[in-house]
Amino acid sequence: MKLQKNIITIDEDYIARKIYIIRGEKVMMDKDLAELYGVETRVLNQAVKRNIDRFPRDFMFQLSLKEANIPRSQIVTLESGKNIKYLPFAFTEQGVAMLSSVLNSDRAIQVNIQIMRMFTRLRKMLSTHKELREKIEMLEKKYDQNFSIVFQAIKQLLDIGKEKSSRRKIGFNLTRKS
Numbered sequence: 400m401k402l403q404k405n406i407i408t409i410d411e412d413y414i415a416r417k418i419y420i421i422r423g424e425k426v427m428m429d430k431d432l433a434e435l436y437g438v439e440t441r442v443l444n445q446a447v448k449r450n451i452d453r454f455p456r457d458f459m460f461q462l463s464l465k466e467a468n469i470p471r472s473q474i475v476t477l478e479s480g481k482n483i484k485y486l487p488f489a490f491t492e493q494g495v496a497m498l499s500s501v502l503n504s505d506r507a508i509q510v511n512i513q514i515m516r517m518f519t520r521l522r523k524m525l526s527t528h529k530e531l532r533e534k535i536e537m538l539e540k541k542y543d544q545n546f547s548i549v550f551q552a553i554k555q556l557l558d559i560g561k562e563k564s565s566r567r568k569i570g571f572n573l574t575r576k577s
Contacts, residue, residue: 458494
């Protein structure tokens, strides 16, 4: 077994800030991945294009011009006056996993392990939030049922008041007739 001398660690928060939701998918951008892997973006994209069969649409997709321009402050950061030369690629969790085999470097493998752990952690957090949301919805349904019982009781009380007013009053009528 070979010991790794240079273990690369990247701050988890840094990786988490590089995960975006685009088209309903959790993705990482080519520029951010290239930075993490220690290569230029064009080198990463060239490696992907040479192995394009490994990256079907559910592993990677290219942003449209509109998608690249709208969240420019978050995803595509350009110096003022510059335009986008190439539309960026977005990699899903599976696409990121495939990148380590395409780039085939020790750094890519180490960084990929950390990224996969972050995706797993995010998935667990989202499932926990989903469970919490489901519990809240269940409580809301119970609350609504209890609340409807309260309203029914109030309506019955109002109906009792109507029944009394429609009955003939008992007693003397003190109004004078002239």
